[in-house]
Amino acid sequence: MPRMLKLAIAALMLALPASAHAFCGFYVAQAGARLFNNASRVVLARNDNATVVTMEANYQGAPSQFAMVVPIPTVLRRDQIRVVEPGLIDRIDNYSAPRLVEYNDPDPCARIMEERDMAAPSASMDMVVTGKSRRANALGVRIEARYQVGEYDILILSARQSGGLVTWLTQNGYTMPPGAAPVVGSYLRQNMKFFVAKVNLRRRAAAGASETLRPLQLTYNSRKFMLPIRLGTVNANGPQEMFVFALTPNGRVETTNYRTVKLPSDQDIPAYTKGVFPSFYKAAFTRAVRREGPAVFLEYAWDAGSCDPCSSEPPSQQEMRQLGVNWLGEGSVFFTRLHLRYTRQTFPEDLVLQETSDSSNFQARYVMHHPFKGEIDCKEGQAYRNMVVERWDREARNLAQLTGWPLQRIKADMRRNGDRPSVSVKSEQGWLASAWEWVGGLWRA
Amino acid sequence: MPIIAPDRAIDPRVFQILSLSCLFAISLIWYDFALNPLALPLALAGAWGVQLLAARIRHEAFDWRSPAITALSIAILLRADQPLWFLLCAAMGIASKFLVRWRGKQVFNPSNVAIVAMLLAGAPVWISPGQWGQESWVAGLLIVFAALVLGRSGRFDIALAFLASHTVMLLGRALYLGDPLTIPAHQLQTVSVLVFSAFMITDPRATPDSRAMRIMFAAGTAMLALYLQIRFQLVGAPIYALAMLSPLVPLLDRLAPAQRFQWRKADAAHA
Numbered sequence: 001m002p003r004m005l006k007l008a009i010a011a012l013m014l015a016l017p018a019s020a021h022a023f024c025g026f027y028v029a030q031a032g033a034r035l036f037n038n039a040s041r042v043v044l045a046r047n048d049n050a051t052v053v054t055m056e057a058n059y060q061g062a063p064s065q066f067a068m069v070v071p072i073p074t075v076l077r078r079d080q081i082r083v084v085e086p087g088l089i090d091r092i093d094n095y096s097a098p099r100l101v102e103y104n105d106p107d108p109c110a111r112i113m114e115e116r117d118m119a120a121p122s123a124s125m126d127m128v129v130t131g132k133s134r135r136a137n138a139l140g141v142r143i144e145a146r147y148q149v150g151e152y153d154i155l156i157l158s159a160r161q162s163g164g165l166v167t168w169l170t171q172n173g174y175t176m177p178p179g180a181a182p183v184v185g186s187y188l189r190q191n192m193k194f195f196v197a198k199v200n201l202r203r204r205a206a207a208g209a210s211e212t213l214r215p216l217q218l219t220y221n222s223r224k225f226m227l228p229i230r231l232g233t234v235n236a237n238g239p240q241e242m243f244v245f246a247l248t249p250n251g252r253v254e255t256t257n258y259r260t261v262k263l264p265s266d267q268d269i270p271a272y273t274k275g276v277f278p279s280f281y282k283a284a285f286t287r288a289v290r291r292e293g294p295a296v297f298l299e300y301a302w303d304a305g306s307c308d309p310c311s312s313e314p315p316s317q318q319e320m321r322q323l324g325v326n327w328l329g330e331g332s333v334f335f336t337r338l339h340l341r342y343t344r345q346t347f348p349e350d351l352v353l354q355e356t357s358d359s360s361n362f363q364a365r366y367v368m369h370h371p372f373k374g375e376i377d378c379k380e381g382q383a384y385r386n387m388v389v390e391r392w393d394r395e396a397r398n399l400a401q402l403t404g405w406p407l408q409r410i411k412a413d414m415r416r417n418g419d420r421p422s423v424s425v426k427s428e429q430g431w432l433a434s435a436w437e438w439v440g441g442l443w444r445a
Numbered sequence: 446m447p448i449i450a451p452d453r454a455i456d457p458r459v460f461q462i463l464s465l466s467c468l469f470a471i472s473l474i475w476y477d478f479a480l481n482p483l484a485l486p487l488a489l490a491g492a493w494g495v496q497l498l499a500a501r502i503r504h505e506a507f508d509w510r511s512p513a514i515t516a517l518s519i520a521i522l523l524r525a526d527q528p529l530w531f532l533l534c535a536a537m538g539i540a541s542k543f544l545v546r547w548r549g550k551q552v553f554n555p556s557n558v559a560i561v562a563m564l565l566a567g568a569p570v571w572i573s574p575g576q577w578g579q580e581s582w583v584a585g586l587l588i589v590f591a592a593l594v595l596g597r598s599g600r601f602d603i604a605l606a607f608l609a610s611h612t613v614m615l616l617g618r619a620l621y622l623g624d625p626l627t628i629p630a631h632q633l634q635t636v637s638v639l640v641f642s643a644f645m646i647t648d649p650r651a652t653p654d655s656r657a658m659r660i661m662f663a664a665g666t667a668m669l670a671l672y673l674q675i676r677f678q679l680v681g682a683p684i685y686a687l688a689m690l691s692p693l694v695p696l697l698d699r700l701a702p703a704q705r706f707q708w709r710k711a712d713a714a715h716a
Contacts, residue, residue, distance in 0.1 A: 162623075186622040223678040250569070251526070256680050257635070259578030262478050295578060348627040354680045357526050357569035358479050 039241035040232070041089050045324030046225060046248050046355060052324025054217040056089050063151075063199040066213060067174040069231065070195045071187040073222040075144045075156050083150035083214040084322055092245050092315055092323070096300035096337040098263065098364035099311045100277050105371050105388075109378035141168045144193060150214060151204035157194045161185065165194065173198060177234045187228070219324065227351040233344040240343070244351075246336040247325050251359040252301045253336040257352045260338070261295040263288060263364040264402060270395045270410065271368045272417035280366075283403035285339070294346040300337035301362045309365075334359055368395075392421035456708055457597030458510040464590035465517035465644065471583065472521060476576060483528040488516035491535035499543045510708070511555075511650075512539050518556035518644060522637075522684075523563070525570040534559045534570070547695035550705065554651040554687065561688040564681075572681040577636030584636050591643035598706075600647045606660040608642050610667035611683075618671065641683050653694055655703035662697060666690055 043054040055070065141159040148154070159165035162185030166176045174196055176184070187194070197216060232240055246253035254260040263285070273280045288297060307314050315335075317328055325333055340347070371388045396414060400407040411421050472480050492512035500507040516535045523534055538559030542551045545558075563570050577583055595601045615629040632638075646652070646666060653659045669686035673679045 182623045182625070186624050189622045225678070254573065254575065256573070256575045257632070258575050259476070260573075260575065293578070293580075345627070348625065348631045352678075352680075354571065356479070356524065356571040356573070358524070358571075359526055360479075 038238070039243060041093060041243045041245070042227060043089060043092065043245045043247070043323050044227070044253070044353070045320075045326075046246065046253075047325075047327050049221045049223055050219070050326065051222060051225065052217060052219045052326075054084055054089065054215050054323055056215045063204060063213060064201055066199045068195075068197040068216070069169065069174055069176070070218075071184075071192045071228045071231070072156075072195045072218060072220065073192055073224045074220050075158075075193055076195070076218060076220060078145075078147050078149075080219040081147060081149045081154060082217045082219075083152065084217050086212045086214050088319060088322060089215055089245075091312065091319065092335075093243065094312045095307065095310075095314055096245065096302075096335060096363075097311060098265075098281055098299050098366070099309070100269075100274060100366045100368060101309055102271075102274065103367065103369050105369060105384075107372050107374060108376060108380050108384035141165050148200065148203070149216070151199055151207060152197045152216065153200045155196045157196060159188055159194075162188055169196065179234045180231060183230045183234060186230075217324065225353045225355075227353065229342060229347060229350055230344075233342065233347070238343070239341045239346075242338075242340050242342065244336075244338040244340075244353075246338070246353070246355075247304060247320065247323060248334050248336070248355045249327055249331045250355055251334050251357045252298075253338070253353055253355050254298075255296050255338075255351050256354050257349055258340075258347065259292075259295045260298055261288070261292050262298050262362060263339075265362070265364045266367065267398045267402065268367050268369065268391060268395045269399045269402070270392070270414045270417070270419060271370060272413050272419075273366070273399065274368060280399075280403060283405065285341070287402065287404045289341050294342075296338050296340045296351070298336070298362060299339050299364045300335065301358075301360070302335055303359070303361070304333040304335040332359075389420065389422060392419050393424075396421050456510060457594055458514060458708060460590075460597065461594045461644065462510065462513050462517065464587075464594060465514065465521060467586070467590070468640070469517060469521050471586075472576070476578075479524050479573065479576075481525075481528045484523075484525075484531045485516065485520040487528050487532040488520045488535040489513065491532035492516040492519075492539050495536045495539040499539070503543075511542075515539060515542075515555040515559075519560065521640070522556070522572055522645075523560055523570055524573055525568075527569070530563070530568060530570050534563055537562060550695070550698070551651055552694060553691045554645060554648040557645055557648075557651075557684060558688050558691070561685055564685075572684065574635065574637045574681050577640070579631065579634035580636060581634070584634065584639055587636065587639045587643055591639075595643065595647055598647070598649055600649050600652075600659075602656055603652055603659045603663045604642045604647050606663035607646050607667055607683075608638075610664040611638065611642075611670070614667055614671045618675075637681075638683070641687075645684070646687055649706040649708075651691060651694065653697040653701070653703075654705050655698070655701040658697040658701045658703075662690065662694070 041056040043052075045052040045054075055068070141157050141164055143155055144158055145156040146154070147156075157165065157168075159168075162181045162183075165184055165188065166181045169176050184194075195218065199213065227242075227244060229240075229242065244253075269280070285297070289295075304315060304320065315323070320333060321328060327333075340351075369391060372384070376384060392414065396407060396410045399405065399410050411423075414421055469485060473482060489512075492515050493509065496509070496512040497507055499505075512535075515538045516531075519531060519534050519538065523531065525531060535556075538555030538557075541553050541558050542555045545552045560572065564572070591601075591604060595604055612629075612633055615632050616626075618624075619626060619629040646663060653662050666683065666686045669690060670683040673685055674682040679685055
């Protein structure tokens with residue numbers, strides 16, 4: 001964005017009284033990828049045709065059982081494969097995760113806003129993510145290359161037909177789910193190769209490796225800008241989650257064969273959600289998926305060098321370089337966070353991606369307010385109290401719409417937390433809007 | 446005597462303008478968060494501005510309908526961070542209508558060539574084929590619009606020929622790759638393909654005059670689009686394919702001369 005435009009917008013935001021408080025809020029909670037079961041995380045750095053893919057192992061079982069099979073567009077050289085430190089993906093996950101911010105209302109009788117103590121950020125919930133181990137064998141393939149990278153033994157394979165490849169993989173310790181053969185065949189016919197990785201236990205023990213397996217990073221040049229997801233859906237029990245973190249020079253990354261939807265954001269929600277933010281977010285995402293159908297959700301799109309509010313530090317230059325950003329200093333870096341929940345039915349095709357020139361900012365952000373607790377003894381006091389009750393009602397309605405939780409229960413929870421919303425449990429969505437949602441639900445069913 | 450649109454009181458372009466306006470509104474309200482509402486007024490300004498200029502220079506009456514269609518198409522298909530690109534794109538499109546002609550007939554579909562030119566020139570613009578998703582209600586609405594518009598202009602043939610060829614190509618590719626039919630089904634439900642078929646490739650002033658050639662032209666566009674997509678991973682390949690094949694239209698007209706299309710009786714005098 002040209003600088004004049006940025007300055008103009010900044011000036012405008014300062015001029016609006018509500019927004020002036022926006023920069024005084026602070027981050028209190030976040031919902032990272034670890035909340036979700038069967039979630040894989042991928043970082044894509046792309047500049048023209050140069051692509052760097054960092055894939056998280058996302059695996060909780062025994063290292064001896066670990067096996068990764070990924071279709072890739074070309075054969076890779078040894079220097080195009082690396083392992084990266086495990087915390088790297090965690091850090092950018094935390095930096096871009098949907099966040100809850102908290103504001104304290106100023107004294108309605110005072111003219112100047114008082115500084116409040118910063119609440120300590122609560123840790124993101126660490127859920128155990130169960131991975132599936134894959135043992136696979138196959139026969140009659142060509143081993144294009146064989147490397148040892150860190151604790152992994154890596155092979156680049158190609159084959160003339162999928163049956164042979166699947167058999168060979170199965171016989172060599174990579175379990176391919178039944179039904180994988182046609183998918184593998186499709187990739188082979190598109191002239192793609194297969195990157196397969198196993199853990200070499202001896203080297204891993206010798207290196208004194210940490211608990212988690214380190215993410216693998218592949219670098220290649222290809223016109224294809226895509227994310228293969230089909231193999232993951234072949235034998236999946238239920239939907240899988242995927243988080244894509246994209247780093248590009250010009251702007252936001254989106255899918256060209258699926259719709260991209262922004263998560264509902266910047267909504268006021270009741271203060272008690274702070275304690276249940278993770279389950280709130282899961283419910284909100286599930287509801288969004290149900291409402292929008294097969295779509296990729298945008299959770300964060302921002303210049304990678306800054307953030308506002310910052311849920312954690314933005315990635316440093318060194319971290320970005322480690323993730324594959326090789327154009328530092330020659331331009332900006334834009335960060336996109338996409339989240340999708342997919343099954344074979346809803347997402348039959350691999351994701352085809354493109355970089356746009358859209359550099360507008362977005363973050364999935366939910367807002368909670370604390371009413372002023374001190375003495376209110378001025379004439380503005382009554383108006384303020386009415387505003388607070390209205391806001392409580394609005395927060396309750398927003399939460400009901402976002403999550404589908406019953407309004408009555410929400411208001412009961414709010415009252416337990418000390419808020420006092422009105423007793424009405426009408427959702428006030430209007431019969432037209434409710435009818436429309438109902439029709440939409442039928443249509444999709 | 447030149448072929449004229451069926452003699453109705455309402456110019457079929459008015460229906461196209463209404464349909465496209467509806468699509469734009471749907472985009473704005475429901476779907477596309479990257480769409481700037483200024484896109485349409487700026488595109489209209491660019492299109493009408495150049496059309497007005499050309500009308501003055503050529504001493505012709507000012508036709509507001511065709512430039513409006515160009516502007517709407519650009520506003521629906523193109524995306525840009527800075528809305529002024531829409532103005533430039535629409536202006537370029539209308540300019541090409543007057544500057545790039547062969548034997549008095551425009552060579553390119555104005556919105557099509559302008560979008561392709563900007564994409565190839567590396568302007569900070571893009572197209573989002575996924576923006577509409579696979580929503581069946583939008584698809585249904587589109588079919589209704591297409592029926593209204595194409596029925597009146599008699600250009601159903603090219604839309605159907607393109608869709609049929611496109612379907613055959615995708616099914617063929619799925620069979621070759623061994624993909625399940627859910628994949629071509631998903632690809633065919635993409636609403637943006639329908640938008641292209643119904644409104645972009647059907648421009649009667651930039652496509653062959655004879656029906657047989659139109660069908661061949663549509664099939665050729667579908668084939669070239671698939672090739673461009675597979676070989677070059679081009680996003681929005683049909684749009685490029687149409688622009689690349691448009692210069693062949695004069696040749697096809699030469700091979701199979703037929704009556705040139707006119708929107709209205711009054712324009713027939715100029716033919």
